Amino acid sequence: MNRTTLPENAIAIIGMSGRFPGARTIEEFWDNLQAGRESITFFSEEELRASGISPTLIAHPDYVPAKGTMDDIDLFDADFFGFTPKEAEITDPQQRIFLESCWNALENAGYDPYTFQDSIGVYAGSGGSTYLLVNIASRPDLLTAVNGFQLMIGNDKDFLATRVSYKLNLRGPSITIQTACSTSLVAVHLACESLLRGECDMALAGGVSISIPNQAGYLYQEGAFNSPDGHCRAFDSEGKGFVSGSGVGVVVLKRLEQAIEDGDHIYALLRGTAVNNDGALKVGYTAPSIEGQTQVISEALSIASVPPESIGYVEAHGTGTVLGDPIEISALTQAFHSEDEIRNYCAIGSVKTNVGHLGAAAGVTGLIKTVLSLTHKQIPPSLHFNQPNPQINFAQSPFYVNTTLKRWEQPAGPLRAGVSSLGIGGTNAHAILEEAPQDLPEAPDLDRPYHLLALSARTPEALERLSLNLATYCTGKSAAPLSSIAYTLHAGRHAFPYRRTIVCRDVQEAIQRLAPSSSQAAIAPAQNAYSRIVFLFPGGGAQYTHMARNLYQHEPFFRELVDLCSSLLAQSLQLDIRRILFPTTEQHDSATQQLMSSIIGQPALFIIEYALARLLMEWGIQPEALFGYSLGEYVAACLAGVLTLKEALALVGMRGKLIQQLPHGNMLAVALPEAEVYALVDAELSLAAVNGPSLCVLAGTPERIERLNKELSTRGVQTRLLHVSHAYHSSLLEPILQPFHDYVARLPLKSPSIPYLSSLTGRWITSEQATDPTYWTNHLRYTVRFPEAIQELFQQDGQVLFEVGPGNTLSILARQYQNAESAQQTILSTLRSPRQELLNDEEILLSALGKFWAGGGVIDWKAFYKGRTVRRTPLPTYPFDYQSYWVNYAAMVEDLRLPKEPAVAPIAPQSLLLQEDEEGDTRSQLEDDDLIRTICAVWQEVLGIPNIQPTNDFFSLGGNSVIATQLIARLRDLFPIELPLSVLFDASTVTALAGVIEDKLIESLETAPEERV
Template identity: 50%
Template sequence: MHPQTNKVPENAIAVIGMDCRFPGANDTRQFWKNLVSGTESITFFTDDELRGAGIHPETIADPTYVRAAGIMEDAELFDAAFFGYTPTEAICIDPQQCQFLQTCWHALEDAGYNPYTYPGAVAVFGGTRLSTYYVNYMCADLADYGTARFMQGHIGTDRDHLCTRVSYKLNLRGPAFNLQCACSTSLVSVHLACQSLLNGECDMALAGASGIDIPQEHGHFYQEGMIFSPDGHCRPYDAQAEGIVSGNGVGVVLLKRLEDALRDRDDIHAVILGTAINNDGNSKVAYSAPSLEGQSEVIAEALGVSGVDPATIAYVEGHGTGTYLGDPLEVEALNRIYSRNNPARGYCALGSVKSNVGHLEVAAGVASLIKAILSIKHARIAPTCHFNSPNPRIDFASTPFFVNKTAIDWPQGFSPRRAAVSSFGVGGTNAHLILEEAPQRESSRSAGAVANPLMVVSARSEKALKELAGRYGEFLAGQDADGLDLADFCHTTQEGREHHAVRLAVVGESLEELRSGLDAAMTHEEWTTTNTGDEHRPVFLFTGQGAQRSG
């Protein structure tokens, strides 16, 4: 519902969970800290690092070789046992697919849903890059093994199995399929997830993408007029913009029909009011070139579907490749639509996450979406890195847009906070999406619910339990817990989490008491756990007649 009118927008979709791992950030909290501080998370490699990754010495010595990329930390780490894989099976799976599976799990946990007990149908939509893990590591090994190992390697690295793997491992029964449309893949997956929900094909939907090169430590060759940057920095909309730098990452959002999310009292991060996708056709100079007509049409369609006046949108997270030709065309397409019957100028911020983490290719759209959602949630608009003066081919003064160099507050206006997200793929598949802030909701206590002061935490091992308890303590001590409802919080730990063998319970009448209880448990020398694994299953013995007699 609109925060001001309490009216539920028609065909709106709630974002109720999300998770990401991007350069410099292993979760959404760190991602937001990096964004709002204007942090660029690009790594510049040494000769030794490049040699260790197998880069040829002649390549390293080439003066046009730019040794930079956005690195995703610990991309090779995967909790195989947690998902029921043996080490032999896990080594046959592309890290892109491993990280997508883990991120889907975390997105469900963020929403407070246990996939093994949720009764509805959950869909999965996503995509990956070409598997460089298969090319660089698996091909030679598979030649020495038989048909069974070859099949394992094929299933573990082929794109076709990304989403169905998640459905199988998490017991999800909604539609599950991959899509591939280059840079717009993940935002198109969000569009398809929204359509699946509106068509009644599922009750919730996971959507996103995973793009990770193995090894990650590699650069690119610069050639004037091509898309790659000469110095490893991406400068969207700036006069010095000369191209992109590649990045690695994975991001997933969990979606639900807004009316269902309100009924189920879900924690709503933001609301998707409308989405649209199209293709340029051949109305452009080359296959990989952008199209003014294609971009304008998809923007107009998304606004039409959402029923939103563009004058009420205060932020656009652009595609923003930072190229001399692409940026002006993108702004012209936006201006053509956002200026219709709208004389206002310079009121709408325009930015691009590529200045922070590089171009994540298939995962670029979901990175932009998560950034826009976080901007709405925190009521702040993060700066675009490296923006000093505008591209001379962009006349911002005649458009509704401006690029902010520093973080700015986003005050509440007459309408809800609204943002838009663009993602355009090589080959011409374009996507545009309209977001709105989440509606205000009544707390459980004020709605008559009784607060349950019992918080439960569980994990597969004592070490993992201590780490998880520590993260809960950090959360409760941080600003993210401001305004958190005790009843909702404890209910989620009890009902919205899978309960594992090693467990801890804390009782408290307030969030502060829960945090203190966790701190005490963390520092207690005799850590107490209850192991409820298979080896300690209860057994009931019904003896029948004669039990009252000895022997």
Template identity: 45%
Template sequence: MPDGADGGVPHATGPGTGPTHPPRDPAQPYDDRTKPVPHTTQPGEDEAPAVHDTSAPPDEEFPEFPAVAVIGMAGRFPGADDLDAFWENLAAGRESVRPVTDEEFLAAGGDPRDLDDPSLIRLASVVEGIDRFDSGFFGYSPAEAAVVDPQQRLLLETAYHALEDAGCLGGDRTGEAFGVYAGAGDSRYYPAHVYPRFAGQPGSVALVHAATANSLGTLATRLSYELGLTGPSVSLQTACSTALVAVHTACQDLLDHRCDTALAAAVSLNPSAVLGYRHVPDGPFSPDGHCRAFAADAAGTSSGDGVGAVVLKRLEDALADGDRVHAVIRGSAVNNDGRRKVGFSAPSAAGQTEVILAAQAQAEVDAGTIGLIEAHGTATKLGDPIEVSALTEAFRHSTRRTGFCALGSVKTNIGHLGAAAGIAGLIKAVLALEHRQIPPSLHFDRPNPLIDFDASPFRVPTALEEWPASGHPRRAAVSAFGIGGTNAHVVLEEAPPTASDAPRPPEDGCRLVLPLSARTAGALRGQADALARHLERRPGLRLDDVAHSLRTDRPALRHRLTVTAATREEALDALRSAPPGPPPADDPVRVAFLLPGGGTQYPGMGAELYRDHTVYRDTVDECARVLRPVLGADVRTALFEERHPDDTAAFLGLVVTEYALARTLVESGVRPDALIGHSLGEYTAACLAGVIDLDDMLPLVTERIRLISSAGGATVGVAAPAEEIEPLLDDTLSLAAVNGPNACTVAGHLEAVTRFEDRLTRRGVPFRRLRIPVAAHSHVLDPVLPAYETHLGQVTLRPPRLPYVTNVTGTWVTDAQATSVRHWLDHTRNTVRFTDGIAALWDRLHPVLVEIGPGDTLTKLATARLADEAPVTVTTMRHAKADASDGFVLAEALGRLWSAGVDGALPPVPGAPRRVPLPPYAFERRRHWIDAPGAHTGTDDAPATQDAVPALAPGPG
């Protein structure tokens, strides 16, 4: 939006823009409660420092006002690939300007004759790896990526990270007006690197494409397009104030409801930075590459690279949405110097004073409450004194205090980022508010003699300072002044306290699933490593908060893995050793429940789930109610107290366990597409499929178990193919089950089974007698089948609502079979065709195989049958001999299902977890670069390849 017509009327945003807050005279003093007050201090008098009540209640400290919340931030600056490293550098007073080696200089095309030229300043403040980009993540071919200005590429990645930090990627943004306001320096990549490739192709499609990919006009629209943001999309350029003008414009559009959320960002990258610059006496650049803002020996600025982005939202909306607020923008203003200065590139004290007063007025804060000014601070002899003079004049409208406000410039750490300077200063100020510390300004030994600090409100901190609380919120302000006179000023305030800041009890040590995802397998490994480093850096982070934030603030991408942990130490170990997740499926993931038969049960199975999981407990209780009349006892006693794993109640306990576990998974979001049971497990499958009601199924199974037990006999498991075993059987033995390529069971009367085992021993065939003294699925049951037929005739059988594979045929059950008494008699008497059933299941669905019951017997059998297919298998309950707890096994199962692509499988995080910072996405960057003529990088690390646009493919290196 245009500035005032005369260049002196500021364009400001903040509470004063609303209809209930009429504009005020910027020169009118005011107190911190937003009411104009007379200024009674006379010139020359000292104003006593205010005494603030630090015990004031939150609603007094933070009155309600229309303002803008910073809810997300990201950046890459010299010496810092993320904001954690950036703050560490700032707090440590670390400068990121570094020497350029001879090798770097020459590789970039530098003239060897310049190596000994003392006027050539070979220091650089650069973002490392600007030639690298995760092209695949954003859908670019290597050749397409190579022609795009690295400013646009890095800004795209940084914008994504900022949206991550704001939690804007984990949900649906349909209908949300999300604005983008971005600026950059002129592309230095296009003229030196890209254009020479097409110099002989004027008007060609390739040249037009390359020019578009390096145009400042496409900066914001590229972000909107790639990130799916549908609000206003505006590219801005006001020279060195670009970034802060972008923030100001975003704030205005938010407060005017032109958008609901906004991304404000800026970038400045110089691909030729390592070539240095030639120092000119009395020029704007430092003679030694260091920036000494406000110091007596200040002699100019130095250039730097950087990219930063913030995500903004109206404060009331951010608080209502539960967003994590980094800081609050109370007000901002923009103006222009007009002709009130000695030259186009010169600063104007009047213009700066006016924009600062306007921002303070819109923020409705007293200058005496501002504890930090992040200044433009370019360390020029003319600019610094004018800036401090303008600040002092603005502050003197509301305070006579001296030396109370820290004055700093991030340029002393990283150099002057040009168009991105304001975003670096803004992020520094926000981090200072968050950490409640004021970082030092570097290279300040003695003050500039043209600056009267003793009479000003300002002091330059030279060491890290704690920022104590006062009777008002901590506040900071940021300035940026562009060549040509567009000035911007922003007033910030620390985030208001919320209910989520209240103390809470310690974590209860429950098992938590931490979900990670990425678009490539390599990036997924990077995600795990990044989260491990994040937890190490922040020992105070609660694991439940991290698990919650991973669910709510991160999208579920194609490649996934989960780790399960109860403590930070367990999480660190698991993240470092986490195996790759299952390969992502090309089609929607299907799930099959595998329900085991008798023999897998053990005393105490599911006891922890019964104690800790409501759905599981309620289901077991319901089953116990149904079984009490027919069993004459409480099945829960057999499940959790008695030690008789082979009696009727124990077998019923297995059915109850499977049914309760299946219901628990369904309620957790894991709905099966198909089922297959093994022997007794097929009854559980039929009940889940709707063939038999639970009230009928449990009594029916009770009679089945009793009748089979009364028939006696024995069963032996044989580790050999059924085809090799069948010739050894006579009419005293039956092939009871074909479980796998090298697994079957044989049943008969005890004497016949004993003789058979002797024959197996002589032949060297491995076998194992099943501990249950029955001969299910054999001729031994023939005498009891009529009685069982009577019981079958008393239950209602319905067609299945969910497909399942039957043991009788080894293929999908038909409606006629499921509702036939004869079929269920055959199921009891005939051979279990489990291996055929697994093949039928796989041929139709290729599902994830989930064992619903103790151990992993069926998934092992299925894996043996599908050895060439590598199915994804999941166990949901511990084996009898396993040390892991039921809760851990179930949590890991749900995590593995989510990793396999079952989106609804993640278990919720208990309690009231809060959103916390997470590490940014671990982009899998590769080199995509067109070398400038004469440059030779000497690298062969993943060069951009000739792909979609052959003429645009980068050169060697």
């Protein structure tokens, strides 16, 4: 399917989340549907009694002890969503679980709401808050202690959608919808309309219904909606109603064209949706209407521009009621009317036979079931159907009830389905679905040989669970390509403080390295962002053939820069330097010799370092300081804007040509401190570099270096002959200094825009130095001062240092200076050394990126994948750190009727009496410790957080304006003073607030001198 054949105004379903009876996840839900499993729970008498159900009611012959229950409705990760314990406890579990499901749905779609740049809308509805009516309202102690407004916003339906928008920072329309049983499918319709009108770029739509008590049945009444036996028998002759259930479902929607462009995983398409109301032309307010249902289905088909005969399945409202089922089939039959009058071609079913009627969540539950059916190309069985309701004439309709798991095949065109949801009060909704486009290009594994997987969580324990869940996912047959997994983790997950990264070649390696025993699986501690990013550029001698070859092969941006530099040098070098950088097997030895020459080696090293630095910068890693060792300083100067790329390449080329004209020289690294090395310097020997406390480099003629090497060896001094062609930074370079100076003098040097350290002085370069030809001439001739430069750099803690170039020489040298004072530096290598032939440059670079990100760094993942075909994929979602937050209702708390002492007693009046201290200042007799303890106790009572400390900040603990109102009111009860709400914004810690209260106590009592002692 190309863009010109995309269905007009189609909406893509790109994410889903849900919890249903018998299923905590979408995957478990589908397993149950496939297996034809009913997820209705029948309770024992003991379970019902434990839930507070009256024994008299339990014993009633018409009491049906059945319900579709959700497990663990008391659990919630309050910290994750920024709730205080008390706030979580008094918030309706419908609101909490819906919020959690919205987060899961966005993660399932591969989006981080905090970094998504466009608007996300929320359209949703819930059932009434039975938690408020049954649990909270039965607790007079709680009603007295908690602000009524806070109870309202935690339990009223109005705040369902806006709470999600607030907690997840969503800026699109946020609308709570209430149309009884059709609520969540109406929410889907309105979300689609909002997307098509451009009101938002992505939308969450769904609903939730959780009734309290969780373990409770119902009293069957003849002619009512509920089933007499706890089973929903949709369309069956024995169908007499449904059983209620609890559940939540959320879908993530986006315009199809945008979803394809963004590389989203597309579950299915919404081709058309419609909503209407029956009006007054029906038997009663709660009765359904054939006309209204027919009209809404016909309208949805018309909007979708698809013929009825292309629909292969309809997920019906299907409540199993004597009146409702025949009306629904009659309406569908009329809406599907065609001249051909094809019979029994369209399967029909109802998810209510599996999980019960989920109220406000019923429509989205049926939608999710149908989407899963389209995805798996299977129609699951509708349960409990034996003989049709005698009022339904299936034989003369397009429909048949599907009672077995059936492979879904369509003779021509894509698979399509309809979903109906009908609400008490007459608001009807219908949606036409279509399978996802089948001819979109598959997202191949990127041409990168390695992939970086990045995981994070708010706690180490959650990170461990997340890693194990991902490893389990990777073992499954349906695991996505590793590139899609990596991309989704990068682009679609929020970066939390605790982080872990692994670099791997394939899924099997990912599974191994995600294991807890893997050395790559170590959890990084929470860190703040680095104080400064620094690039270090190695000098001459670091180059070797095939350096960065893997990057040249697999990173287009890097390759473009190398190609550009090569073309700029082609005329002056009279060759293509890439043939020497990346030679064939036959050319390898020759290329190695050429790279040893200054005329080739120096430009080659510059090109690789420059291209690698620009690649890191392209990925969002912007250096705030630079240091180049010898030749590396030219790269630093170029990045800082002192030289343009063309000028820098020309200067490096000239430098190499001039040096190449000189006689050969050698350089010797010696393990001696600078003071001892100076004693060895003479007319033939120069101190070329100081690299460490006991590591220097001497340069001179080959003969003089050879003699020195023998002398030092006899003294037991460690030495190493460097692989260079000339004696850099020595007196042997003096014949070329003047022509070099003259060349630099012709260049329009500019002041640096990025600070960098001089390898000549070891100090920050000045504008005067950077633009002075004499500086660059001296830089060529005199000693490299590495210790001074790195010590200057290490005066700031918390930096990350990237060695941008081949090998890890500078990294090793820098670590010599990491003492207790400078231990907060992170030093990372980005390319292999020539001795690491078995390693891959891509693996080393990705490992450096991973360590940078794990330490708090930010990477521009969009740029990281620029120009590549990538696709988001559904992955395991965040493993919340659950705790129970629950208010037991009064029937379970025997002592509620007994009088209780208040948690915090009022302050005794005598403690407020004033006295004068030795200096004559007036103060209260109330001890500071008593005051602070009292305030701590009030905070603990209001926030629900134990062990409040004097230094705790009210807002950091999760306090807000509503809770602040309750807190101030409680303090006013304890202290006879005027205490404005605004005081908390200026005195937000316990200690600060205590100071304000004491001052106000003194102020109030000073006005009553007769009270003074």
